[in-house]
Amino acid sequence: MSTKTIGQEFIKGLWDENPVFRQLLGLCPTLAVTGAVINGLAMGLATTFVLIFSSLVVSSIKKLIPSQVRIASYIIIIATFVTVADRFLAAFFPPISKNLGPYVPLIVVNCIILGRQEAFSSKNTVWRSLIDALGMSAGFVLAMLVLSAIREILGAGTFLGYQVMGAWFEPWIIMILPPGAFITLGILLALALHIEHRTKSRK
């Protein structure tokens, strides 16, 4: 059982236990779909949806599930919400669904979601699990936004499709291609570690 206050439970997902920058979880979608802010945002929100509902369901039926079959149960629950998200996007936002391609169904294997069920929702109350899921999702969306904003601005000169760089700017096409994802994530991770060391040594 977690002993944090509700506020701390939410805040930890943003930085101290940020799924992408601190726990290095869910890197596959992080690398794959952050070429444009709209895609990164859509992926972040789809993951948020799946995480919140999975956490709610898992934490409310945690006592019923025998521990031997808990992973299988979690996967079924997660897969259900992932499929809902996938169908919803395909029905109402076909262009986004086309851009994200196989990465929406792949949310099933996103470690953040299964990790939170195993590490948190299965041991904590429904209310706490909801706050934890909200915090982790916010941290994930934040990471997706930072990464996709850097990549879209440098790689296309735009933000959410709007031109933000002047005509003099020659887009760095590499940034919207896979190598750009690795380079940007690497630099951001180094920066996160650096800030961590700084704050630790100050304490």
Place this chain on the structure above:
Amino acid sequence: MTNNAFILQSSPHFKDKDSVPKIMYAVIASLVPAVAASLYFFRFRALVLLVSCVATCLVTEALFLWLRRKPLHSLFDGSAVITGLLLAMTLPPSLSVELAIIGAVMAIAIGKQVFGGLGYNIFNPALVGRAFLQTAFPVAMTTWIPPATLKIQTATFATPLGNLRFEDAIARGTLTPLKDLFTGNVGGCLGETSSFALILGGLYLLSRRVIDWRIPLGILLSLTAFTGAFWLANPEKYASPLFHILAGGLLIGAFFMATDMVTSPITPLGTWIYALGIGIVIGLIRLFGGFAEGVMYSILFMNAFVPLLNRYTRPRILGEGRKA
């Protein structure tokens, strides 16, 4: 109190006269003919790119040494100058200065310093910078201008390899003559056009024993064998091995890039595998790949195998069992 009679330290006990700066300055000296050729063929454009790349590499190196709190004197070991020179030599003459500066920053920052600086990098820094530019600005990096000596006014101009690969040069009879490839009177990157200047520099490095002779020889052998086989089978479709050796970045790659001491294997057997591998990958890319030229990617590709090659071709210690 110090006792000069006995020096107690672990091996190596014999020290060579060679030092890092000495080797580096030999490499710089060997690049003089190629730099001169690039200045002759591309005039002011070559000068601008050479100066901006070398200066940016030095500034970036200094910045990173300062950030990492390392002594600044290693700035003068010549390695950053070489990275800048080699990067500039592999750029299209029409490239704008801003893009060249971005490439130079990436070469030092991503190619060298993030790994820990000189001696720790896996990939040749100049080629990392070039690979970044190639992927980031594919249009600018594949737009060529004719050398100033040709006195023709066209906006774009194909390289000999581009001509061969994409414009059916053999069938149309417009394949670049070998004589032009040898002197350098063709389109291409700054320092790759003049085979003569590159061979001169390469021979100097070989005579000073700065570079391992196995690397250029291995690359030439495997590329000759690979392209030669296809040429003999169908000379109507494939160019001769000599064309492949003189065209594009093969010579600058074989003499100056693949031979980088940090990113090439240390054992003789590993070196042979590395060099033969580079030649074959170049042949594969040039004949069947999506690009006209493959020297950069093949060297980077084989660079990745160097730690593995060093590990598996390590000579056995006398008496050590086969499965030690």
Place this chain on the structure above:
Amino acid sequence: MKLSVRMVVVLTSIGLLSGSFLATVGHLTKERIALNKQREIEEAIIQVIPGTVSTQKLYEERDLSVYGGKDEQGTVIGFAIHASGIGFQDRITLMLGTNTSLERTNRLAILDQKETPGLGAKITDAESFLQYWENRDCSGAISLRKPAARSAEELLPSEINTITGATISSEAVLGIVNSSLEHTRRLLKEGKLSSEAQDVN
């Protein structure tokens, strides 16, 4: 309850619940998703056969479908060939409009591609590539002009201009078009593209 029985019961009920939930969601979204796909195809057909009012699928197989574009009277005024194949980076999906004898192209549209931005991706660009596909002679194989001609007037009636610096992507599109055209011609000869035959089915 015995543990093994409990495991079976819990997993089964979770499975059943999620299954029925998904069946509902699937049912609610099915129509809309199908409609989205159909609309995308229809828009492309109208784009490549100007004057199309309604469309009809005449033939379908893996990587190739042929649609007929009809005018107000319901007569087929052109074929729209929906085909895909390997490009420089990934698959390219395109739609080519032709006349009813498959001898002249109408227009070409690229529906899906992941070619290099700024280079190969120019295959979606009207000015540098798609304009050359309008009204070409496709009674035989279409060919590529290498190196690129300066203006459309220099091209032969069955020639397409290459995108400078993106020969491979241009060739990929050409390859997909030529092979699907040939295939469609065969289908036409065999009488498989008749709109009446489809109506009966």
